[in-house]
Structure formats: structure tokens, C-alpha cells
Amino acid sequence: MNTYHISVIPGDGIGKEVVPAGLRVLDAVSAIHGFGLHYRHYDWSCELYKSTGKMMPDDGIERLGDSDAIFLGAVGFPGVPDHISLWNLLIPIRREFDQYVNLRPVRLLAGVPCPLVNADKKKIDFWIVRENTEGEYSQVGGRMFEGTDREFVVQQSVFTRHGTDRIIKFAFEFAKQQKRLRVTSATKSNGIYHAMPYWDERFAAMAKGYPDIIADQYHIDILSARFVLSPERFDVVVGSNLFGDILSDLGPGVTGTIAVAPSANINPERRHPSMFEPVHGSAPDIAGKAIANPIGQIWSAAMMLEHLGEQQAASTIIHAIERALCAPDRRVTPDLGGNCSTDELTDSIIGNLK
Amino acid sequence: MNTYHISVIPGDGIGKEVVPAGLRVLDAVSAIHGFGLHYRHYDWSCELYKSTGKMMPDDGIERLGDSDAIFLGAVGFPGVPDHISLWNLLIPIRREFDQYVNLRPVRLLAGVPCPLVNADKKKIDFWIVRENTEGEYSQVGGRMFEGTDREFVVQQSVFTRHGTDRIIKFAFEFAKQQKRLRVTSATKSNGIYHAMPYWDERFAAMAKGYPDIIADQYHIDILSARFVLSPERFDVVVGSNLFGDILSDLGPGVTGTIAVAPSANINPERRHPSMFEPVHGSAPDIAGKAIANPIGQIWSAAMMLEHLGEQQAASTIIHAIERALCAPDRRVTPDLGGNCSTDELTDSIIGNLK
Numbered sequence: 001m002n003t004y005h006i007s008v009i010p011g012d013g014i015g016k017e018v019v020p021a022g023l024r025v026l027d028a029v030s031a032i033h034g035f036g037l038h039y040r041h042y043d044w045s046c047e048l049y050k051s052t053g054k055m056m057p058d059d060g061i062e063r064l065g066d067s068d069a070i071f072l073g074a075v076g077f078p079g080v081p082d083h084i085s086l087w088n089l090l091i092p093i094r095r096e097f098d099q100y101v102n103l104r105p106v107r108l109l110a111g112v113p114c115p116l117v118n119a120d121k122k123k124i125d126f127w128i129v130r131e132n133t134e135g136e137y138s139q140v141g142g143r144m145f146e147g148t149d150r151e152f153v154v155q156q157s158v159f160t161r162h163g164t165d166r167i168i169k170f171a172f173e174f175a176k177q178q179k180r181l182r183v184t185s186a187t188k189s190n191g192i193y194h195a196m197p198y199w200d201e202r203f204a205a206m207a208k209g210y211p212d213i214i215a216d217q218y219h220i221d222i223l224s225a226r227f228v229l230s231p232e233r234f235d236v237v238v239g240s241n242l243f244g245d246i247l248s249d250l251g252p253g254v255t256g257t258i259a260v261a262p263s264a265n266i267n268p269e270r271r272h273p274s275m276f277e278p279v280h281g282s283a284p285d286i287a288g289k290a291i292a293n294p295i296g297q298i299w300s301a302a303m304m305l306e307h308l309g310e311q312q313a314a315s316t317i318i319h320a321i322e323r324a325l326c327a328p329d330r331r332v333t334p335d336l337g338g339n340c341s342t343d344e345l346t347d348s349i350i351g352n353l354k
Numbered sequence: 355m356n357t358y359h360i361s362v363i364p365g366d367g368i369g370k371e372v373v374p375a376g377l378r379v380l381d382a383v384s385a386i387h388g389f390g391l392h393y394r395h396y397d398w399s400c401e402l403y404k405s406t407g408k409m410m411p412d413d414g415i416e417r418l419g420d421s422d423a424i425f426l427g428a429v430g431f432p433g434v435p436d437h438i439s440l441w442n443l444l445i446p447i448r449r450e451f452d453q454y455v456n457l458r459p460v461r462l463l464a465g466v467p468c469p470l471v472n473a474d475k476k477k478i479d480f481w482i483v484r485e486n487t488e489g490e491y492s493q494v495g496g497r498m499f500e501g502t503d504r505e506f507v508v509q510q511s512v513f514t515r516h517g518t519d520r521i522i523k524f525a526f527e528f529a530k531q532q533k534r535l536r537v538t539s540a541t542k543s544n545g546i547y548h549a550m551p552y553w554d555e556r557f558a559a560m561a562k563g564y565p566d567i568i569a570d571q572y573h574i575d576i577l578s579a580r581f582v583l584s585p586e587r588f589d590v591v592v593g594s595n596l597f598g599d600i601l602s603d604l605g606p607g608v609t610g611t612i613a614v615a616p617s618a619n620i621n622p623e624r625r626h627p628s629m630f631e632p633v634h635g636s637a638p639d640i641a642g643k644a645i646a647n648p649i650g651q652i653w654s655a656a657m658m659l660e661h662l663g664e665q666q667a668a669s670t671i672i673h674a675i676e677r678a679l680c681a682p683d684r685r686v687t688p689d690l691g692g693n694c695s696t697d698e699l700t701d702s703i704i705g706n707l708k
């Protein structure tokens with residue numbers, strides 16, 4: 001029997017509520033499909049920061065290094081500035097483990113009401129491939145003339161050939177493997193003078209190697225509008241760290257709610273563990289009420305199992321989610337119009353595993 | 355009789371079709387409301403670039419300097435890289451004339467079908483206040499190790515206190531003047547390490563001076579999703595050059611089409627002319643077919659008249675647009691589901707001026 005070692009980091013806010021839900025589903029599905037899961041739990045969080053001054057211990061990255069995967073909830077909570085909490089936990093994990101692909105599905109899930117007119121006629125089902133280690137997320141820069149009228153801040157974005165080429169290549173390879181027709185590049189080369197023309201140049205060069213795949217590109221502004229007006233036209237959308245971030249919240253918005261959206265932070269070469277986490281954040285407004293929607297976390301668990309090679313178990317989870325959502329007497333959390341708790345929705349998903 | 359001197363730059367693609375439509379409406383409305391318009395026409399465009407190597411003559415900015423306003427169509431066309439065309443015409447005009455406010459309404463227009471379920475129950479009616487001279491739109495940066503595996507590009511964003519404070523202040527003053535409840539800041543301080551925490555800091559400082567206005571903020575990713583899921587909650591949204599750009603295409607997407615959306619590039623101190631242009635671009639795919647929707651350009655004409663102090667004429671235009679769109683035998687362009695030409699829709703709007 002295969003046994004996988006999973007590092008578990010619930011983090012902050014509703015992360016502490018939806019991660020246990022995810023683990024319950026993982027336990028149930030592993031029993032059905034006959035593999036083992038061994039968890040190591042870490043309380044790294046804003047709470048820890050407040051008592052120790054650190055989001056994780058100094059050897060945090062080292063401790064995670066030999067796990068098969070990392071299962072994370074959400075990071076960030078009022079009281080600790082976001083750039084402190086994120087740059088000392090989530091972002092270092094992505095960087096240190098070279099999880100340069102952030103892969104996020106955008107898909108109309110059966111049973112989730114979609115805000116678009118005629119949504120049932122639209123086949124919304126595509127993937128966002130987001131660069132996850134460089135680009136606009138950079139700590140290079142700083143402030144000058146602080147506290148005076150002449151004060152200014154410089155913020156650098158860094159686009160390397162190494163980083164740009166590998167994410168674009170991943171997008172094309174992924175499209176090929178998934179038998180998708182089209183790869184769409186998110187750009188803004190008319191405004192972002194140096195970085196985006198470079199991105200376009202590398203995208204065009206890479207596209208030449210994939211003559212069977214349609215390569216197109218849109219500036220991020222009009223692309224955002226297209227996500228709303230014609231989401232059915234996308235297959236694989238590749239974007240920089242920032243553009244991928246924006247599009248992967250907008251996409252789930254267009255399909256009804258970001259509460260159900262999952263993500264995979266992948267090191268494709270498998271030299272380091274990959275990390276799986278919902279797209280949503282720690283949601284301080286509903287934290288502690290036991291009503292958070294656990295589906296984003298549970299779907300992330302499915303992506304984790306798929307990454308570990310347990311495809312069947314992954315599909316079992318996704319079908320169970322959709323069955324739970326479509327049941328005539330469905331038991332869902334308030335954000336989906338129900339009045340059930342996180343645990344009740346989780347139970348209903350577990351009951352639909354088979 | 356007041357007479358206004360307007361510099362007219364149709365630019366590229368459908369700009370050359372919708373600007374004449376806009377001028378016809380302006381002529382008609384000025385006759386009704388009793389003021390004069392004097393136009394100076396400039397053929398600055400990608401076409402000019404191809405024959406002369408310049409998007410505009412060396413003294414272009416100087417020539418525009420004494421006009422009361424600039425009426426622009428669209429810039430950019432295949433054959434000239436976007437960063438060349440834009441950085442040599444549109445962006446220099448915004449910068450040189452210190453048009454630091456880009457003001458863009460997001461509003462459900464009567465007669466334009468909205469892609470959202472229950473749109474009729476949503477009161478979508480808000481303003482985007484976009485910083486228009488600095489931020490992510492910067493030519494500072496460059497490439498190193500060109501042509502090798504070590505190649506990289508650095509792109510700087512620049513946020514000055516001067517530039518940040520004045521746009522945020524404008525947003526609050528505008529909210530006050532328009533009797534709006536709330537100013538929402540678009541940020542990404544959890545990812546963009548230096549620039550966005552600074553933006554937040556200045557926003558918080560400015561908000562203190564406006565205790566009667568609710569100040570809130572969202573990271574740009576979740577804000578994009580909220581534009582789709584709860585657009586009725588916004589009054590005034592303030593963002594950086596890039597975030598404002600994205601949100602002001604997304605907003606019109608959510609209200610049905612970007613073809614009707616207008617914008618005003620304003621120098622609030624009136625030391626320099628302001629510029630009025632539709633949000634849409636040159637649309638090479640439909641250019642030359644005489645079917646472009648002229649409403650974005652015509653609504654921009656209304657914003658121009660409002661800026662010039664001709665409020666009544668401005669409302670006359672907006673009402674005429676809505677009446678033309680709501681007429682039982684409405685004559686609209688293909689993008690709105692009709693089969694009329696640019697000129698026919700323009701005629702119908704002119705026929706509804708009163």
C-alpha cells in the first residue's frame with residue numbers, strides 16, 4: 001500500500017475550519033481507494049506570529065522539504081499586515097520549492113448557480129496557468145525621501161527568460177496533454193513598456209513549436225471583460241504572477257463563487273513538494289462561525305491526489321462534490337443559499353464518495 | 355456665444371469611423387444648445403507612423419496645448435507594435451498635459467442587455483477613478499544578458515506621494531461632490547511588496563480627512579470577482595494606472611459591452627487640455643466595415659461637454675443614446691444585435707436629441 005506524507009498548514013481564519021474538513025474527506029477516500037496518508041501538522045499562522053514574531057520557524061522550509069505534498073488552508077489575518085504574513089509563509093514556500101506553476105481550473109460546477117445569463121448554454125471549462133515565482137511579486141525596490149513631499153516608491157518586476165519560458169512551455173504542454181485547442185496569453189504590452197513586450201516575444205517564440213495549438217493573446221483589460229462576455233472561448237490561459245492571480249479569482253467569480261475554487265502550486269520536475277490550497281483567503285468576516293464552504297479545500301485535496309498519482313480517488317472526490325451539490329435535499333453552507341455548517345456539507349460530500 | 359476649440363485625433367481603425375459620428379452629434383447638439391465648436395483635425399496614427407516614422411510630429415504636444423479639449427478615437431494597429439504606437443501618442447498626451455485622472459463611469463445603460471442574471475434588480479452605477487500618469491506604466495527598466503539563457507527584464511513601477519495623494523484625494527472629493535457613500539481602493543498589498551503597502555498607507559491617511567465617506571479596500575483579485583458578483587455595492591473605485599485600466603474594461607464588460615463605455619482624461623486644475631476617448635480600442639477585426647458602435651465615442655463627447663461646462667448639452671446626448679437604444683424599432687449595430695451601420699445608429703441618436 002502506498003503511503004503519502006502530507007504536511008498540513010491550516011494557517012489563519014477559515015483555513016482552520018476547512019482544512020480539517022479536507023482531511024476528513026481525504027481519510028475517507030483513501031480508505032475506499034486503498035492508500036495511506038500520513039499527516040504532519042503545523043500551526044504556522046498570524047497567531048504564531050503574534051506570539052513569536054515569526055510566521056514559521058527558521059527551519060520551516062527544511063521541515064516541509066521531504067513531504068510528498070503540502071496541504072494549506074489560508075494565510076493572512078487582521079492585526080498582521082498582509083505583506084508581512086504572506087511574504088513570510090505562503091510566498092517563500094512557493095519560491096523555495098520552485099513551485100513555478102500555479103494551476104487553477106475554471107469550471108461551472110453542477111449545482112453552483114452561475115451569475116451569467118444563459119450560463120447553462122455556455123461550456124465554461126478552462127485552466128489558468130499562472131507563473132508563481134517571479135514577475136510582479138518581487139521584494140526588489142524601496143522608498144526614497146520618506147516622510148516628505150518628494151517621497152516615492154519604486155517597485156521592480158522581474159521577468160527572466162528562464163522563468164518566462166518555462167511557464168509558457170508548461171501551458172503549451174498542458175494544452176497538448178489535455179487535448180485543448182488554444183493557449184491564450186494575458187499581456188499588457190501596450191502599457192507595461194519593458195516586461196510585457198518581452199513576455200509577448202517569448203510567447204510568440206514558444207508558440208512556433210506548437211503549430212497544432214492556436215496561440216492568441218489579449219491585453220489584460222479586455223481579457224477581463226472577455227471572461228465575463230465569452231468565457232466559453234478559453235481553453236488554457238497563461239499569465240504572469242499578477243495577471244494569473246487576477247484572472248484566477250475573476251474566473252471563479254464568473255462561474256459563481258470563489259469559495260469552491262482550488263489551486264495547485266506545482267514543481268513539475270518533482271524535485272520539491274508541491275502545495276495545494278483553495279483560491280479563497282482566510283475570510284475574517286466569517287471565521288469562527290463554522291459556516292465556511294469547504295469545497296475549495298476539498299477540491300484542492302482532489303488536485304493533490306491527482307498530483308500524487310491517485311487519479312481515481314481524485315475523480316471520486318469531484319463527483320462526490322457535484323452529487324452533494326445536486327442532491328434534491330442538498331445540505332449546503334450559507335454562501336450557497338443553505339443553512340448548513342462546514343461539517344454538515346463535508347458529511348454530505350463524504351456520504352457521496354463511492 | 356461660447357465657442358470651444360477642439361483638437362480631433364481619430365487615430366486608427368474604427369477610431370476613424372466613430373470620431374466622425376461623434377462630431378456629427380456634437381454639431382447637432384451645439385446647434386440646439388447654442389454654443390460653437392471649432393475643430394482642428396490631426397491625422398496622427400499608425401498610418402502616419404508607417405509613412406513618416408512618427409506617430410505625431412515633434413511639435414505635436416505643443417500644437418494641442420491651446421485647445422479647450424482633445425477628442426480622440428483609438429490608437430494602435432497591427433503592423434506597429436503596441437508599445438511603440440501608444441508610447442508615442444496616447445500616453446505622452448496623458449503625461450505631458452498632466453491628465454492625471456482617468457474617469458470612467460460603469461453604468462447599466464437602458465437598452466443594453468446585461469450578461470448578469472437579475473441585472474434589472476441590481477443598481478449598477480459607479481465610477482472608476484484611475485491614476486493616469488505614473489504607477490505601472492513606466493518606461494524605466496530594461497533588458498540584460500540579451501539573447502542568452504540568463505536574459506532578464508526589469509520593469510519599474512513608480513508611485514510618488516504627489517501622484518498617489520492627488521488621485522486618492524480626487525476620488526474622495528468626487529465622491530463628496532456626487533453625494534456617494536463609499537470610496538473603494540484597489541490594492542494588492544499582499545503580493546506587490548513595496549508599491550501597494552505604500553498605496554494603502556496613503557489611502558488610509560487620506561480617508562481620515564473624509565469621515566463621512568466609507569473607505570474600504572480590496573485586493574485586485576477578489577475585487578475583480580466582486581465586480582461580477584456584487585457590482586451594485588460600488589460607488590467610487592480608485593486604482594493605480596494598471597488596476598484602473600483593468601477594472602474599467604471589466605466594469606463595462608459586466609454591464610454588457612465595452613463598446614459604449616466612455617472616458618475622460620482630466621487635468622483637474624485646467625492648466626492643460628483634457629482628453630476624451632472611448633474605452634474601446636481600434637478593433638482591427640471590424641475596422642473598415644462601417645459597423646462600429648459609435649456610442650462609446652458619443653458618450654465621450656458628452657463627458658467633454660460636461661467638462662467644458664455645457665451640462666445640459668451633455669445630458670441631452672445621454673438621454674438621446676438611451677432613447678435610441680430603447681426605441682421599439684431600434685436601429686443598432688451588429689454588436690448590439692442589430693444590422694445597422696455606424697451612421698444609421700448615429701442618425702437615430704441625433705433624431706432623439708431634443
Ligand SMILES: CC(C)[C@H](C(=O)O)[C@@H](O)C(=O)O
Pocket residue numbers: 190191221429430440444599633635
Ligand atoms: C491602449 C492602452 C495603452 C490604454 C491603456 O492601457 O491605458 C487603453 O487600454 C485604455 O484603457 O485607455
Ligand SMILES: CC(C)[C@H](C(=O)O)[C@@H](O)C(=O)O
Pocket residue numbers: 076086090245279281544545575
Ligand atoms: C494571498 C496572496 C498573496 C495570494 C497571491 O496573490 O498569490 C492569493 O491571492 C492567491 O491567489 O493565492
